[in-house]
Amino acid sequence: MSETVLRQHAEHAFAGELEALRKADADSGRPKPPRWKLSPWAVATYLLGGTLPDGTAITAKYIGPRRIVEIAIATLATDRALLLVGVPGTAKTWVSEHLAAAVSGDSTLLVQGTAGTPEEAMRYGWNYAQLLAHGPSREALVPSPMMRAMATGAIARVEELTRIPADVQDTLITILSEKTLPIPELGEETQAEKGFSVIATANDRDKGVNDLSSALRRRFNTVVLPLPATAEEEIEIVSQRVKSLGRALELPEVPAAHEEIRRVVTVFRELRGGLTEDGKTKLKTPSGTLSPAEAISVVAGGIALAAHFGDGTLRPADVAAGILGAVVKDTSTDKLVWQEYLETVARGRDGWTDFYRSCREVSA
Incomplete structure (x- = not known):
């Protein structure tokens, strides 16, 4: 073929x-x-x-x-x-x-x-x-x-x-x-x-x-077929499929994507499970499934943005819009879920300042 x-x-x-x-x-x-x-x-x-x-x-x-x-x-x-x-x-x-x-x-x-x-x-x-x-x-x-x-x-x-x-x-x-x-x-x-x-x-x-x-x-x-049991397993799935998809679409190589993949997977797992990974904060869940397939799509879209319109490195701003589109399927309910997550979880999490700001910017 x-x-x-x-x-x-x-x-x-x-x-x-x-x-x-x-x-x-x-x-x-x-x-x-x-x-x-x-x-x-x-x-x-x-x-x-x-x-x-x-x-x-x-x-x-x-x-x-x-x-x-x-x-x-x-x-x-x-x-x-x-x-x-x-x-x-x-x-x-x-x-x-x-x-x-x-x-x-x-x-x-x-x-x-x-x-x-x-x-x-x-x-x-x-x-x-x-x-x-x-x-x-x-x-x-x-x-x-x-x-x-x-x-x-x-x-x-x-x-x-x-x-x-x-x-x-x-x-x-x-x-x-x-x-x-x-x-x-x-x-x-x-x-x-x-x-x-x-x-x-x-x-x-x-x-x-x-x-x-x-x-x-x-x-x-x-x-x-269950959802991935652990975050590491899900990160591996997303990383592997994004790499394969990038080759098929002939996207330019984007370095340092692992950190953003981990962040996307963490957001999806926490919202999907209704609980932060440390088990301390209960969360409302959105109407969508937020499966690895959506995470793959968000990261692949972010890589395209970083490669063609950014400096070649995948950054929080490149995945923010994709996450918003994946989470907010029903604007009447999911938008409140996402805003609450940003303010109660992302805002105060170490190393997530740029991510929080980027998500607030596209959510405005």
């Missing part, structure tokens, strides 16, 4: 690591489930990072509990589908993409869930020119990503499953239980090849949009 694209698919961006893991698998003789490109051990190493026997360094794609990743991978090795659940910004889509890339070598068999997702996105559609000219036929049929995954023994991905209307969700029941997709217009069916599975994502805040039926939920093994 061309290196000029804005964002490469995981299987292309990390092709070198995947190939090194395939060689390590071949040398070790580790067993692989049918159609899998890598062994479960290699898939876990690809997600969590490590060093191979030949010295190849594998970067961590997910920073979090190892057991969660192992359970997710083990699920895909059975006949159960995998449902990744968590608040927005907990890397559900990121983990889904990298799991599909490592297992199938193809992360593009994707159904994007929305309120308007049609049944054809899960099953199949028709080329109406062919249909009118020749009637129902295999040539006139347009397979969905799900159908293509079944036919090739690959992983299909469904994003935001709970945003999809209930009647469309239920088309998955037969696919997941019977491993077959009937095509009544042709009197045929597509049966799933070995290796086929589904990874779906849903966020905790969408529980009431289109709840999954008990019949469909039973077909999934649900794995909850």
